[in-house]
Amino acid sequence: MEELLKNPVFASHLLAASGSVAIGTALSYPLDTVKTLIQVGASSSKKLTATQVLERVKSVSGYPGLYSGIGWLTVGRIAGLGARFGVHEFLTAFYKDGRIDNYVYVSEALLSGMISGALESCLNSPFEMIKLRKQVAAAIPIPSTSNAATKSAAAPMMSRLLPGYIPNSLALDRTVNLLSVLSSKNHNMAEALKNYPWMMTGSGKPPDVTDVRRPQDIVRLEGWRSLWRGLRTGIARDSIFGGVFFGSWQFLHLAMLDWKAVGMDPPPETNDEIGPLSPLVVSLSAGFSGSMAAAASHGFDTSRTRSQCIVLPKYLAKERKYLKWSRPGNWFERFSGMHPSDRNLLFRGISTRMARSGLASFFLVGTYYMAVDYLIAKS
Known part of the structure; x- marks a missing residue:
């Protein structure tokens, strides 16, 4: 590992990836806070809007409340996205082995994205849990404890x-x-x-969730396993997100290569002869793919967000285990971890999440390419 860190190329890619994740998270985090509060505060008879959420956060904690919990999400996304793109690159390298050019089918990119998304969900779950509790606490006034x-x-x-x-x-x-x-x-x-x-x-x-928002409070009252609450829903969400993201991104990448090859004389025989695409075009395609992936997986995101906002103490969890409590809902809801009370709320905040995912993917890929080009040229 020390030899890899001393390698200037590897160190440049590592530094560029960490910086791009931090920048993309910081720029899109207010949209994530608004999306989370819309999902948590929604009910069958009440539909919150982004304006109402912004006014509520502004009145309780001010505009800094929109960035409550950003540190936890940044650390989790650095680990999660590193696993997502790392596993994807490893699997696509296996697919491309023995082929004439670096060609990956859309179905192969979709499958590798689903596998990498499942691993990302397992790594990112504790950080996402703490982040969500802090976001909710930023919109609910906390009583004074000075007495x-x-x-x-x-x-x-x-x-x-x-x-x-x-x-x-x-x-x-x-x-x-x-x-x-x-x-x-x-x-x-x-x-x-x-x-x-x-x-x-x-x-x-x-x-209330505002009383159990710190990591030590969550562990003491709900146990370590609560940090991975809603894991099955999270795996379904991130698998669909990763599969649609990498599948649509690969489809757009091949389409743009074919468009660039039009008019070339002689016609290129491999994709390597076409040359690389511009970073702006790649970033735009990544942003569009991120929005499509967010729309496809939003139902599972809403279900997991609402489940992580529920405080379930350890003694209640033990009671359910001893009494052999069965999950409510049909077979699909029991298998995926969704709750039947969320059936009419699964698409709340979908436009905000699409905007957040598209913006984050655009800046993530764009800043990564710019940082890599600058660092490698400087070294």
């Missing part, structure tokens, strides 16, 4: 599951009043209920 007396009201069990969490005293008093008609030997029922994790919010419901 020391209120902090001391937390039970030891609650402090171990979610340190710093403040229980809802109104909900707890309401629950105590409902249970006061029952005979009980414990006269201090409120303090007794605080020792049960099911009553940490006072009503039996899990905490």
